[in-house]
Amino acid sequence: MLKNLLSMSGMNVLKSGLQFAMTVMMTYFAAPAEFGLVTFSLPFVGFIALLTDLGMSSAMVQRPTLDRNDAGAAITLICAIGLLCAVILAVISAPLAAGLEMEGLGSVLATLSISVVLSIAALGPRAVLERHLRYQVVASVEIIAVIVSVLTCVLGAFLGWGVWSLVAYYVVVQIVRAAAFAIIARKDVQLNFQWGRVRSILTFGGWVLASNLLNFAGRAVGNVLIGGAVGAAAVGLYGLAYQIMILPLMVITWPGSGVLMATLSRQAAKGSLQERNQIICGVLSLTAAVVFPGMLYLTFGADYLFTAFFPAKWTGIIPLVGLMSIAGAAQSITAYSGAMLLSRGKAQLQFWVSTANSISTIVAFVIGLRFGLIGIIKIYLAVTLIVSVATMLITSWETKLPVLDLVKALAPATVATMLGLVAANRVMEMAATPKSAWMLGTTAYVLTIAISYLLFHRQLARSLLGLRDLELNKERVAAT
Template sequence: MNANPPLPQFGRVALRGGLVTAGAQGFKMVIQFLSVIILARLLLPEDFGLVASVGPIVAFVGLLQNLGLQQALVQRKDISDRQLNQVFWISALVGLGSAVVVAALAPAIAGFYGDQRMLGITVASALPLLLGSIAAVPLALMNRHLQFGQLAFNDVITAAAGLVAAAIAAWAGMGYWSLVLGPAVAAVVALGAAWLVVRWTPSRPDFRVESEILSFGANLTGFNLVNFFSRNLDNILIGKYSGAIELGYYDRAYKLLLFPLQNITQPLTRVMVPLLSRIHEDKVRFRDLYVRTNWMLAAVTMPGIAALTLTSEQVVALLFGPRWTAVAPIFAWLGIASLMQSVSSTTGWIFICQGKTKAMFQWGAYSSLTTVASFVVGLHWGAVGVAAAYAISGYVLRVPVLAVMIHRVGPVTAGDFLIMQGLFILSSLLAWLAYLGLPASLTGQSDLLAVVLALCLDYGLAFVLMAIFPQPRRILLTTLANIARNLR
């Protein structure tokens, strides 16, 4: 397989790649939903608890899985077979080391929890780390060649294989081992599918990777580490100082809001990083593609988040029932925080695709520091305080600094970043005022009706404002025309 394919028609590829990836993500979400239902009926809560106890440790070590070298292969304009071979062997070595570290920690983990069953679970959970590292180069090549359809297909069959394996094992009475077997089978299928498609084979071991590639990967790994720390410390602090009940409320609110958002932005990242990387030297095209994509991303996500935030009490009552009313204020504050996160989360494309991972790491360190500080300040008021402090600090301390940083990196400007989000924040405020003006007999008739009304107001006003201003109007009409053309 040629490591440096020709440049494609980016607009068409981006749209088709986005549609294919979104479709595959939909299938994966269905599989995940089925997995929750099926395994919950076959296993005990204790089984889930045992495996979940190991999860954070495996996830943390997994951040070192390939030292960011997979993204380095996607980002570089040209890559040689020698460099591919070097990255493969380094990734495999790091994956092996990660698996050994996790396995070596097994006795300590079992001792910490006072349960010898954790010993086998931890050792077995290390296997996917090694398999994932071996799959890093073929997956990077598929992404580099913009094979989004094949990547999407592989994702779906991998998720399905993991579910089938776990369900069969659970039905056979294997208990918690079924939750370990599922990810292992999924990792084997992912590895096999990737290698079958790419048909690339490494040569003799060579561990001399160029310093530029290592620097790129090291800074990206550093960003992932500090980001992981800040993203998980809130749970630790709330659990320690506010108790399991408060943490349960916070966890439900966090996952209810951010899980759908992540399922939109993460697949989009797979499409956009290789595309933007290929044109990063053409600053005009880079900026245009990034801005157009994020206008549409903001149009899809921000009004929905605003509507759900506005009707947080009704949303929680509908989905969780009356026992979970304490989730509503936490959900509302996290919703306010998330309004700008759909676009803010894509700024990583700007850093990665232009090889500016050092600046990305610096931003990650600052963001993590201010995030952790907000958790500590808000902890005095429990889970609601943590969510509120996180939201307020985001607008005051992080968004302005991020705008300045991406402006310095370029070619996307601070104005590009702030204006597209400002329009939808304005539409959200107008929708909020309009909702408050509705008669209580209408909004109080049913929780579902209240949510539907809020969604209609938010999306309606958002698209009205997009139609008023020239840039978003042009982007909206062009995108709709391209979608219609590709669906014909």
């Protein structure tokens, strides 16, 4: 399992690093309003991808048996529905742009509909590879796709494509993914139109779909509400801050959740509850150890970084990043609840948990609109922290993971980060300039966390070694 986690996390570190570097570069070639066009369009693209998937890709990974014909039937059904939905999106793009009075939105949205079909075509073959725990292959494909698409975006930016450089990125990355996954998984898939075969997949997948749609609604509502109420420039600022907030989810939690669900699903038949809980606590502990210090650093480090390295037109993002980084840290742990529940077959409970989370988020944004962009984010942060605690308590109870074990798993990262913030803020008060304050604060923060982790080294080592030992037994786990 450790090798799979490292493969997916390493892939996402490189992927997210390239994407973020590309985004920083594009701030010099595009204004916030242009970013806003793409940011506003992506929720529509993502919604169709989730709707079309019908939860079948997760069901394909989780179910005990899956033959070539079952996989082929599921893939053709997904692609057929996806093509229809993409056509509908392209048709409504112009009227939508006119209704919202966003110049250029129609053409951007219509072009991105192409990426919808390609993204959907990649879902099934990738799920087949994940089912066989071939995460190193998946990681390789994702890295190649991002490298090719980032190079395309950079070339387009220097050729003067403007916002179309970003659009090209999203289209090209899906072209590479769809082609590569289809070729690699071809021996495990027999395409056919016997859609009656997918009934059992749809039964489980329906609850997954409902949960995914609700989670998506909770994440996408910000773009839509801010864009409609405040304008493209505001949604551009929020969109970039949101990309920073979800970096730990993209790099660690989302790929880690896939590995965790696949491993726990294979482990369920023969593994003990104690072994299961050790796996979960190990993943949570190591995730927190990396994410908490990195994200909460932005609560004091973002000011200087964005002032020094970003164009002046983007300075409005600084307070957003400081607040949203805290939410990102909390969500990096909460997002594992889905894998924990689904691996136990509790798809209905996952749906209700997602319902509560999404409704809370939507209500927070609706209430916050009257207080401006900063007010929205403050309310969103408060709701996120409350919902995160409640979600993990429910998940812990339902999966028979002792709350004390959960607290112990998160303790090293939480204590180290809090001490680091205290040390950083103390030394920054003694600095004469913003640059010296940033340097002193960063140094104190890093040293404090390093010393704290040395004190917690036994617990962190147990988490790491536990996942390594599971890797040594992967043949037994995969065979169940």
